[in-house]
Amino acid sequence: MTETVHQEMAEGVPDTHRPSRVKRRKGWRRSPDEDRNSLIGQHWLTPYLLATPAVLMVLALLAFPALYATWGSLFATETIGGEPEFVGLQHYGDLFTDPDFLWSMNRTVVFVTGCLILGMSLALAFAFALNKAIGGLRFLRGLTILPYVVSGVAAAVMFRLLFNEDFGWVNKALGLVGIDGPAWFVSPTLAMVAVIVAQVWTDLPLAILLILGGLQTINPDLLDAADVDGASGWTRAWRVSIPLVTPQLVLATVWFSYSTLTALGVVLALTGGGPLDATQTLPVVLYETAFRNFDTYPALAIVVVVLVLNALLTLIYVALGRRWDIGN
Amino acid sequence: MGHRKLMATQTHTVNQQKDRQINQVLKAMVRLLKKVWVWIPLALLAVWTIGPILITLSISLKTRGAVFADPQLIPQDPTLAAYRDVITRPGFREAFVNSLVVGIGTSLLTLLIAVPAAYAFARFRFKGRHLLLLFTFLPRLIPGLGLMVPLYRLAVAVGALDNRLTLVVVFAGTILPLAIWLLVGFIQQIPRDIEEAGNVDGTTFFQRIRYIVLPLSVPALFTIGVLAFREAWNEFDLVLALTRSPDARTLPYELFLITTGTGLANNPGQAAFAILTLLPFIFVYLRIERYIVSGLTSGSLK
Numbered sequence: 116m117t118e119t120v121h122q123e124m125a126e127g128v129p130d131t132h133r134p135s136r137v138k139r140r141k142g143w144r145r146s147p148d149e150d151r152n153s154l155i156g157q158h159w160l161t162p163y164l165l166a167t168p169a170v171l172m173v174l175a176l177l178a179f180p181a182l183y184a185t186w187g188s189l190f191a192t193e194t195i196g197g198e199p200e201f202v203g204l205q206h207y208g209d210l211f212t213d214p215d216f217l218w219s220m221n222r223t224v225v226f227v228t229g230c231l232i233l234g235m236s237l238a239l240a241f242a243f244a245l246n247k248a249i250g251g252l253r254f255l256r257g258l259t260i261l262p263y264v265v266s267g268v269a270a271a272v273m274f275r276l277l278f279n280e281d282f283g284w285v286n287k288a289l290g291l292v293g294i295d296g297p298a299w300f301v302s303p304t305l306a307m308v309a310v311i312v313a314q315v316w317t318d319l320p321l322a323i324l325l326i327l328g329g330l331q332t333i334n335p336d337l338l339d340a341a342d343v344d345g346a347s348g349w350t351r352a353w354r355v356s357i358p359l360v361t362p363q364l365v366l367a368t369v370w371f372s373y374s375t376l377t378a379l380g381v382v383l384a385l386t387g388g389g390p391l392d393a394t395q396t397l398p399v400v401l402y403e404t405a406f407r408n409f410d411t412y413p414a415l416a417i418v419v420v421v422l423v424l425n426a427l428l429t430l431i432y433v434a435l436g437r438r439w440d441i442g443n
Numbered sequence: 444m445g446h447r448k449l450m451a452t453q454t455h456t457v458n459q460q461k462d463r464q465i466n467q468v469l470k471a472m473v474r475l476l477k478k479v480w481v482w483i484p485l486a487l488l489a490v491w492t493i494g495p496i497l498i499t500l501s502i503s504l505k506t507r508g509a510v511f512a513d514p515q516l517i518p519q520d521p522t523l524a525a526y527r528d529v530i531t532r533p534g535f536r537e538a539f540v541n542s543l544v545v546g547i548g549t550s551l552l553t554l555l556i557a558v559p560a561a562y563a564f565a566r567f568r569f570k571g572r573h574l575l576l577l578f579t580f581l582p583r584l585i586p587g588l589g590l591m592v593p594l595y596r597l598a599v600a601v602g603a604l605d606n607r608l609t610l611v612v613v614f615a616g617t618i619l620p621l622a623i624w625l626l627v628g629f630i631q632q633i634p635r636d637i638e639e640a641g642n643v644d645g646t647t648f649f650q651r652i653r654y655i656v657l658p659l660s661v662p663a664l665f666t667i668g669v670l671a672f673r674e675a676w677n678e679f680d681l682v683l684a685l686t687r688s689p690d691a692r693t694l695p696y697e698l699f700l701i702t703t704g705t706g707l708a709n710n711p712g713q714a715a716f717a718i719l720t721l722l723p724f725i726f727v728y729l730r731i732e733r734y735i736v737s738g739l740t741s742g743s744l745k
Contacts, residue, residue, distance in 0.1 A: 161648070162567035169560035169579050169619060176616035177585050180593030187596075237491070244484035255485060257732040261492050264724040266677035268695040269717040272702055273495040276502055276714060282510055284498050316495065324736060348477075377586040380679035384699050398588050398680075405592045406684065414592050422589045429584050 181422060188415040199412065206416035216417075218392065219400040222307075223376065226396050229311040230318070230375040235368060238319055242326035243352065256327075260320040267317055267380025274313035275300075275385060303393030306386050310394050314381045318374050322367040329363030330356060362435070369432045376424060397421060496721075503714035510710045525711035529719060537689045538697035539719075541607060542676055545693055546723075548611035549675035550668040553622050556615065557667060561626030562656065566635070576627075580620045587617060591684040598685055605687045613685065614675040622667045629663035630656060666734040669727075676723065694720050 188206055190199040210216045241259070248255050262270065278285050278299040286296025299305045333356060341351045357364070379398035382388070388395040388403070401421065405414035502510055504521040513519050529535055563569075564576050594613060595604070603609040633656065641651045657664070679695040686692045698716050701709075724731070 159569070162563035162569040162572070165559035165563035166575055166579075168556045169623060170575060172556060172612075172616045172619060173579050173581055176594070176613060177581055177590070180590050180597070181585055183593045183596070184589070187593075240484045241488045241491075244488060248485055252485065255489060256736070258489065258492050260732060260736060261496065261728075264673060264677070264721065264728070265496070265717075266679060266695045266698075266720060268679055268698045268702070269720045270495075272698065272713045272717040273499045275702070276499055276710060277495055279710075282514060282710075284494070287514070316491070373586075377588040379588055379683075380695065380699075384702055387703065401588065401591070402683070405595070411592065411596065418589050418592050422585060425586055425589065426584050 184415045184418040184422065187412060188419050191412050206413045207420075209413065210416055210420070215392075215395075216400065219395045219397055222393070222395050223397045225307060226311060226314075226382075226394070227372050227375045229307065230314050231368060231371055233311060234315040234319060234322060234371050234375075235364070237315065238322035238326055238367060239357075239364070241319075241323050242330055243356070245323065245327050246330040259323050262317050263320040265317065267378070268384045270313055270317045271381050271384035274309060274316070278309045300386060301390055303391050306390055306393050310382055310385050313385055314375055314378055317381060318371060318378075322371055325367045325370075326360055326363050329360035333359050365435050366432065369428055369435065373425065373428045373432070376428070377421065496718075499714045499717055503711050503718050505711055507709065507711060525709075525715035526719070528709075528712050529715045534689050534692075534697055534700075535716070538692055538694045541689075541691055542693040543723075545607050545610045545614065545691075546672040546675040548607070549614040549618070550671045552611055552615040553618050553671040554664060554667060557619060557622035557626055558652075558657070558664075561623045561630055562652065564623065565627045565630035566638075576623075579623055587678065587680045590617075591680055594681065595684045604685060605691045606685075607691045609685055610675070610682065610691060610693070613681055614678060615671065617678075617681075618667075618671045618674045621670060625667055626660065626663055629660050633659050662734065665731075669731045669734055673724075676720075 187199075189201060189203055191202045191205065192199050245256055245259065265273075277283050280286065280296065280298040280300075283296070283299075285299070289296045297305055299309045337355055337359075338351055341355050346354065377398060378396075379402060382394055382396055382399055383402065386394045388399040397417070397420070401414060401417045404410050404417060497516065501516050501518060503525050504518045504523070505513060506520075506522060506524060509518065509520065560579065564572065590613075598604040598606075598609055637659075638651050638655055641655050646654070676693070677695060678693075679699070682693050682696045683699075686696060689697075698713075698720065701716060702713060
């Protein structure tokens with residue numbers, strides 16, 4: 116007891132975030148100094164009781180499914196509804212030798228990469244522009260999050276109309292510069308482009324806000340100093356602003372890949388995986404295996420693949436966030 | 444000889460003058476461009492964000508034929524026929540009501556569970572606090588897509604398939620980490636002296652939460668309510684997995700069924716449906732926009 120007090124005095128203000136090393140007395144607290152962060156007169160059980168519903172919910176809805184998927188992916192049935200038999204890692208072996216599954220991995224990589232390139236370029240350009248928007252133009256910031264309230268399916272409907280061969284505005288715009296607008300959803304390559312554009316549209320607001328948040332914390336003196344030294348606008352952007360928002364850029368990139376890797380609604384509603392399986396990404400394959408072919412156990416193996424990929428991304432996210440002291 | 448030299452000098456000066464003029468024009472253009480270049484991305488941003496919605500709105504106000512015959516953004520003969528078609532269509536009203544019920548239910552349940560948990564994490568230092576807090580963030584590792592099959596199997600096993608309550612519970616679970624995260628930060632900023640004062644005055648624990656903590660956290664509660672409602676209103680993957688009939692099906696699934704229907708596409712109908720799914724946000728957008736931005740930028744990405 117005295118030891119701790121001395122230590123705290125030696126360190127100056129006691130660190131409230133470090134759990135106190137004082138031996139906790141069970142029952143009602145009497146002295147507020149015993150633990151600065153507890154209100155006086157609270158029973159020690161109170162915080163546990165308060166947190167219980169949340170923890171139970173996480174346990175039932177999230178921990179259980181993850182464990183169930185991992186365990187269930189080791190089983191198989193002879194016929195639909197038959198008795199499941201233990202088959203070990205057989206489904207995983209099947210998946211990674213199945214040309215259809217490998218094709219879908221290929222499509223997923225193309226889709227995610229495409230979304231990242233388009234999304235991050237737009238997010239960066241728009242965030243820079245919004246950072247300069249002052250006065251009456253501030254309303255544009257509020258406008259930015261508009262796609263955030265549009266569901267993936269509704270966005271798919273909008274972009275189906277936009278990319279329509281006959282009356283779509285994309286082809287109208289192409290016509291203005293003398294290009295004959297193609298049939299977007301017939302060509303495998305162009306269908307992928309359309310899906311990427313629609314997905315980026317729905318996901319962009321968060322990336323813009325994140326980067327804009329970083330830009331707004333930059334000390335204007337730094338930019339002024341660069342200005343005095345004769346740096347042009349582009350130089351200032353590349354040499355001062357962008358290095359300073361690198362943490363936000365990295366997090367936006369990781370989040371963007373996380374979000375596009377698991378994107379089902381836009382793809383399914385816009386192309387359904389076609390044409391010629393060109394947009395058959397991992398989520399679409401998962402949906403079809405589980406809910407069209409009802410191959411539950413192989414589908415669980417795909418779930419595990421998705422979860423592992425996600426966990427890897429999240430680990431990167433957390434590690435980077437800790438390194439730059441943002442995000443988590 | 445000298446004459447020729449003079450002429451050469453004259454042409455030289457004329458050329459110099461021309462060069463100077465061109466230079467001046469170029470400089471003026473560069474200056475103009477410097478002023479305008481900020482505006483180009485802003486204009487692009489406006490077009491990129493509102494364009495798809497405006498064009499969809501325009502198509503929703505045309506007849507099927509006019510979509511092809513009348514290419515203008517502002518329809519020549521605007522009609523609400525497509526909206527009437529959608530609203531009178533079997534399944535739409537049920538889906539709309541389901542979406543509202545599930546959305547409001549998710550907001551309330553999220554708050555009901557997040558407030559006590561966040562209060563515990565913000566105001567108490569208890570054994571295992573960090574571990575438990577980390578544990579409530581576990582859902583962020585698992586996307587809705589990964590939950591589809593396991594939760595479907597679970598719902599079948601306990602007979603909870605095709606039930607609005609199931610959707611409410613599941614959606615509240617997925618939004619919970621974000622909600623707790625926002626609230627913990629917010630409650631920690633409320634000076635604890637206010638509560639200590641209340642404590643001295645002899646209020647009970649629940650009175651302090653009811654009369655001190657909750658009124659002071661209204662902005663955070665509102666933000667969480669809106670984010671939870673949006674999550675439930677727009678969620679597609681889990682609705683696809685957990686509903687089978689119009690009893691519990693929400694709007695995105697209903698819209699999906701229309702778009703995948705066979706036959707000639709009813710373009711104005713689909714457009715009108717998509718616009719109608721934005722309805723609850725159109726009225727409150729200007730009010731909630733500020734909260735959404737602050738909620739999403741305060742360190743958490745969903």
